[in-house]
Amino acid sequence: MNASADIAAALNRLAADEPLADRAAHLERLAGGSFDLLVVGGGITGAGVALDAVSRGLSVALVEGGDFASGTSSRSSKMIHGGFRYLQTGDVALVRESLRERHALQRNAPHLVRVMPFMIPLFLKGGVINPKLSRALGGALWSYQLAGAWRLGRRHKRLSHEEVGQHMPALDMERIGAGYMFYDLRGDDARIVFAVLASAAERGAVVVNHARCIGLSEMKHGRRTARIEVDGTTIEVSAGMVVNATGVWAQTFLDGVGVDSPRKLAPAKGTHIVLPIGLMRNDVAVSLPVASDRRTVSVVDQGPFVYVGSTETTDPADVNEPSVTESDLTYILDGINRHLTRKITPDDITSGWAGFRPLIADGKSAHSSDLSRRHSIEQDAEGLITVTGGKLTTYREMAEGTVDAVCAALGRKAKCTTRQLRLHGYCPSASHLNDGERLGKRYGDRAAKVEELAALSPALAGRITPRGETIVAEALWGLRAEMGASLADVLFRRTRIATYDGRAVLADVVDIAARIGRAAGWTDNRITAETETLKTALRQELGVLALSLPHVADNSSKEDIQ
Template identity: 45%
Template sequence: MEVPPAGDWQHVRHGPHRDTSPHPAGTSRAEPVIGTFDRASGLQRLEEQTFDVLVIGGGITGAGVLLDAVSRGLSAALVEKHDFASGTSSKSSKLVHGGLRYLQHGEIGLVREALAERTTLMRMAPHLVRVMPFMIPMFSRDGVINPRISRALGLALWQYDLAGGLRIGRAHRRLDHAATLAMAPALRGERVGASYLYFDAQADDARLTLEVIRTAALDFGAVAVNYCEPVALIHDPSGTVAGAEMVADEQRITVRARTVVNATGVWTDDILGLDGGTGSHTVRPAKGVHVTVPRERLPTEVAVVVPVRGDKRSVFVVPWDDFVYIGTTDTDYQGSLNHPRCDDDDVAYLLDAVNAATTAGLSPGDVTGTWAGLRPLVDRAEVRGTRTADLSRRHLVDVSPSGVVTVTGGKLTTFRRMAADAVDRCVHQLPDSAAGRSRTRRMTLLGARHRDRRALTGLPPGAADHLRRRYGGQARAVAALVAAEPELGAPLVEGLPYLRAEAAYGYLHEMATSADDILARRTRARLLDSAAAVRSEDTVEEIGRTYRSSGGMRLRV
């Protein structure tokens, strides 16, 4: 049996992208034909080609830069020292939103931009970015709601709707006491007087990152390689950056490029150090922690915004399948960038906030999963001393004296806009290029295509809808693995909806190299139920021995 590259059933052209601009002798360009997403061939191409754009960093921002660059007709490669989305881009709040709280800081322009991008992402990846209703409860004193608070919230939500919130197709509305408790029955009924309901969106951040990268590779011939660490930048005799030295599989390779983009998030200053920028302080890391509990312990049909007493902040309570996650904290961080931890104080902060507003009575024993991520906030001298929760989420694009383009700051929702701004700077440094303006605003990702409702046969009950929500039009490729090997239809992790076929697909077509890649990012098992994920590691490794890379079983779809 034979499995063709995933692109054989996924590829769709976005129109003519053949670049006719001149290039230096010896430059090899990825033609706008079906590409591959294979690590071994990617490493080979890194050594053999000279690229218009080399992107360092495989999070959502780097993924966006890669797709933006190749869709303009530029040759581009992306390298990531760990796995794709292994940093902040798998550990966010998983919300695609305008940021209602930014209105109170007067950042109406940022909110307007983010809401416009929310609409774009829902069109680009409707299977991954979906509408989520949010509730803001209004707590009463002796049964009376403070009218000033009620008016202020109503006004803020009208501003939010008019800034772009209405593009989602729904306006905010006020709910009475009964309707509020019907949607969020764990709220303290004696304290809640009413609530407001408004609408934003939720997304699986790691899968979104991976799908952006795979679209760049399979639709436009981009190169993307994980576990490929930059250890030096190379410069031409004039001092202009000309590529990077990498270490992959204990081998050192040289990647040549006409421009280099630093999209490494909280590691931004490390890459600037390779460029000679010793002592650079571009980024101020802020730690954000989330915890997961079973939904039966904190029942809710909507995301709930819960105030934190005495902290002038709120945390989200967000439903996710049979679980609910709570977050986030927002604190300065000074520790290891590679291993931020969720400590006991973080857990207590989140549980105390929820317990004050609900009857759940959560304890640390109810927590089934945790994650801690680091936001790469732009470090500006004029705001030092300000707490991270109050810092702007605007992004920064800067160019070093050697020509390294650095893009940082921002948020998940605005990654596409950040990427477009960064590639604009690259194009400015490529005067002989015919690349035009960004094309990604009207693009769709791989899974957004062929999303028909034809039956996915041979799957366990509920599995077809589960696969469609995660893979969109690619769900049939995962289902085909089950059809060929029925044992792949068995659960991957006890108590979670993932199939063994998803691990096989991750190894075969999504460049997964380890059980952690599968359990933490190709699925989200470690975030939902970490103990169950640990118990499944041997199963995942066994699947990996059969299906890893391009070897193993071959199935013709």
């Protein structure tokens, strides 16, 4: 038996009991199947609905037209926050809801989220700090604490001028007098989606990616029939209820199935750029004001990287192909550079991403900062419910309300159980792991399997890019155990290396595809096809950042797998 066969056998053994490992089995159950509920959309909202419904005893199928989490749910700011800034608009109820759900996610998925210190510098005006502004910020932080932030067991604090500089040495401290520190949570948005989907699949839900709903029949005999286009063929699925959880495409889906809706979405574009951590040297997240408008940009440390954003605009754009534009780049660089001693240039950027949030328009304002972060659950037609809006932090409560409506329509009585439901990979000690235990902080109790896989070969333990920490074994795990259908699927959404080091991946794409492809046992033709698909995805995602690429150092782990 050669090395590739040994690796394949070990991978099959390690992934055998993983709930997302066998896409063919899920697809077999989907085709011609009859379910209580069909969920259309495989982002965090749809995943949450599927888990809530199946945990109440409903038979559930979920289909996603692209890859799971390929829309908004992999393109957020990756913060599990209570919405401190929503206090400015007086939406205390939303803040309380968010803080309650933040605590639930921390309890149920300690391997996916961790505490994030967040610093707000206080800027000088005329050589002094505005006392009114300082008191107002301090008062708002106390309100945040009383609204539910206390559940983290951390209290905000005032920082001295020196302390602010220690937390982010790249700041121009001549304009800063002091600061405040408060605490929220952070998490990998796409990894949370996969944990929720795996939890649903463990309980019997059928979940299939790259399966597009292209038609929906009228309600007949208490059921609707959906036509699903998947793997070059069309299948039919019957369901008592259908939930439209397609996010920014919610109205497009309704139009496609001939259903009118008075609801209006105002997708808000958010863009982030990624830099090497050494340029900022921040050990906390930092909020900095943008001079040109009333928004802020956040600077968030992420291992060897730091990401900065977001622009959050409602300018017309194609939600199907979000990418970093020249105006996005200019806005973020102008916004951040006025606060730094060493100015950032486009050549410093390692990657970037853009996405759209499905915000609900109220007709009163065109500014995305004024649009509602609340969610909407509406029965648009018999047997069809649409859930839109909301945010990552409150996904579980959105799902609970949606499934309450589904159960009412089906005449089923079943209580929600997800408030205390531990997510796939649950590992209570994961939140206390140090930076050297990265796999445990990503995979929870499955980390040992990825580590065992990596130990089989130096090539599997090798980093995919020189700067990133992601190893080849993680890509194989994503392909085999997490329903990754392509190299783009695993590098963007399961490992995230293409998200944080996309320019390096694009510059070295042929070698990277070959290393992963050989380890996966792909043919030369498959490797070539995957290379071209990944190139296209990277160029689309990076936008203007793909037009010129930085030099990429030789990778130190390029051992061939014989």
